[in-house]
Amino acid sequence: MPLSTIAATLLRGFGTTCLIFIITLALAAPLGLVVSFGSMSRFAPLRILTRAFVWIIRGSPLMLQMIIIYYGPGLLWSGTALPRFSATITAFTINYAAYFSEIYRGGIEGVPRGQYEAGLVLGMTKTQIFFKITLLQVVKRILPPMSNEIITLVKDTSLARIIAVREIIMEAYSFMAKGLISPLFYAGVFYLIFNGVLQVIFGKAEKKLAYFR
Amino acid sequence: MAILEVTGLNKSFSGTAVLSDVGFSLEKGESLAIIGSSGSGKTTLLRCLNFLELPDSGKISVAGETVFDSSDRSAVPERELRRRRLHFGLVFQSFNLFPQYTALENVTLAGRLLARENPGYPRRRAELFAEIDENARALLDSVGLISKLGAYPHELSGGQQQRVAIARALALSPDILCFDEPTSALDPELTGEVLRVIRSLASSHTTMVIVTHEMQFAREVSDKVIFIDGGAIVERGAPEDVFGNPRHERTKRFLERYSG
Ligand SMILES: Nc1ncnc2c1ncn2[C@@H]1O[C@H](COP(=O)(O)OP(=O)(O)OP(=O)(O)O)[C@@H](O)[C@H]1O
Numbered sequence: 001m002p003l004s005t006i007a008a009t010l011l012r013g014f015g016t017t018c019l020i021f022i023i024t025l026a027l028a029a030p031l032g033l034v035v036s037f038g039s040m041s042r043f044a045p046l047r048i049l050t051r052a053f054v055w056i057i058r059g060s061p062l063m064l065q066m067i068i069i070y071y072g073p074g075l076l077w078s079g080t081a082l083p084r085f086s087a088t089i090t091a092f093t094i095n096y097a098a099y100f101s102e103i104y105r106g107g108i109e110g111v112p113r114g115q116y117e118a119g120l121v122l123g124m125t126k127t128q129i130f131f132k133i134t135l136l137q138v139v140k141r142i143l144p145p146m147s148n149e150i151i152t153l154v155k156d157t158s159l160a161r162i163i164a165v166r167e168i169i170m171e172a173y174s175f176m177a178k179g180l181i182s183p184l185f186y187a188g189v190f191y192l193i194f195n196g197v198l199q200v201i202f203g204k205a206e207k208k209l210a211y212f213r
Numbered sequence: 214m215a216i217l218e219v220t221g222l223n224k225s226f227s228g229t230a231v232l233s234d235v236g237f238s239l240e241k242g243e244s245l246a247i248i249g250s251s252g253s254g255k256t257t258l259l260r261c262l263n264f265l266e267l268p269d270s271g272k273i274s275v276a277g278e279t280v281f282d283s284s285d286r287s288a289v290p291e292r293e294l295r296r297r298r299l300h301f302g303l304v305f306q307s308f309n310l311f312p313q314y315t316a317l318e319n320v321t322l323a324g325r326l327l328a329r330e331n332p333g334y335p336r337r338r339a340e341l342f343a344e345i346d347e348n349a350r351a352l353l354d355s356v357g358l359i360s361k362l363g364a365y366p367h368e369l370s371g372g373q374q375q376r377v378a379i380a381r382a383l384a385l386s387p388d389i390l391c392f393d394e395p396t397s398a399l400d401p402e403l404t405g406e407v408l409r410v411i412r413s414l415a416s417s418h419t420t421m422v423i424v425t426h427e428m429q430f431a432r433e434v435s436d437k438v439i440f441i442d443g444g445a446i447v448e449r450g451a452p453e454d455v456f457g458n459p460r461h462e463r464t465k466r467f468l469e470r471y472s473g
Pocket residue numbers: 226227231249250251252253254255256257258
């Protein structure tokens with residue numbers, strides 16, 4: 001087997017991996033914020049419902065959620081299944097939005113109420129307080145847990161092969177049938193590089209915000 | 214005319230009365246000390262003055278302008294509420310400086326944001342900001358922190374942080390500056406520098422309402438004293454009278470406990 005074939009196949013798989021990662025991040029990050037507002041709502045029914053939802057999503061395996069989302073519609077009400085890739089994105093987005101929402105909530109609730117009140121007595125509007133005072137403190141607080149979660153997301157993308165989405169591990173695994181194990185190691189290297197880059201980016205961001213406490 | 218007039222202020226939290234029929238007035242340039250045991254409602258009173266808490270009933274006026282009146286049910290627009298709020302300044306027990314800003318930026322931030330509402334803002338921006346900046350430097354100098362302009366709150370001691378907080382409150386030139394136990398969160402050796410700043414404000418006739426557990430300080434610095442117990446004013450008068458010759462049994466007992 002020529003190395004170029006292996007490389008091309010792995011790169012294609014890596015492309016899919018990256019796509020799952022980027023789309024999930026782009027959707028789950030804002031959705032998580034909406035969910036966190038729900039879980040902090042003063043309207044009790046909304047708060048309780050949101051927290052129950054978050055509890056269920058965080059308390060059960062992502063793999064199970066993917067299986068339900070992909071096979072569920074067909075089995076439960078003989079509907080048409082989502083395409084594999086869309087099912088993957090849907091499951092990942094819901095799952096990560098739940099995790100992100102808890103991180104956001106922790107970050108927002110962690111900013112002392114006195115910060116908000118100090119802004120108020122200085123005649124600031126709520127919007128000014130949010131953008132000029134609260135936001136940066138929240139970002140600083142959530143950066144370490146977010147970077148952990150995002151690195152986990154990179155690795156979790158490999159779960160997509162459960163419903164036969166051809167991400168990098170699945171592509172690498174396909175060479176096993178031909179007696180080749182090295183592609184799996186190469187796949188591992190892709191992950192290491194990807195996460196290495198992310199770690200550098202997050203490290204830089206954390207350093208940038210280290211000037212205050 | 215009194216600069217501050219509070220009448221019939223009541224506030225309860227879930228059925229428990231925390232302020233009952235509180236009323237007092239303050240002349241421009243005077244300082245009022247509010248003393249009372251823990252849980253007597255002192256903080257709640259200051260929070261009502263600063264619109265952080267909504268009184269159940271009562272009236273508050275500043276220099277003849279009614280800024281709060283529970284019998285007036287018409288909604289106050291946010292902009293107007295913010296304007297009224299600026300009659301008062303509040304120095305918190307726990308400073309509440311903004312950690313991501315330097316001492317100087319803490320003092321200038323609110324002023325710069327308010328400047329945007331100035332009609333000539335976009336055009337006169339540089340000029341307005343320069344004024345705000347200069348004023349802030351002068352204030353930080355007056356509280357002894359000219360060498361700390363660029364320091365972030367975590368780089369400052371508690372006493373220094375509280376002095377920045379005082380400068381920050383003064384920057385908006387409030388008519389009445391309120392202090393909520395400004396030295397309670399400080400190590401004993403740091404209280405002196407903060408009390409000194411407040412003393413000098415008193416001698417330059419800044420109108421102040423000071424909640425404090427420092428009885429000696431209250432006695433020296435105030436023109437009037439109020440002793441509050443269980444949310445009601447029990448005794449009021451000149452510091453010599455309230456401290457030197459308290460009339461009420463409750464005041465006597467309280468002062469005995471605090472004259473440590
Ligand atoms: N937001 C709130 N909700 C419910 N109860 C409150 C609230 N704020 C204050 N209280 C209660 O009101 C009472 C008065 O509180 P306040 O903080 O005004 O007392 P204080 O005189 O400032 O006491 P301290 O000297 O300990 O600061 C207390 O019993 C307190 O528990």
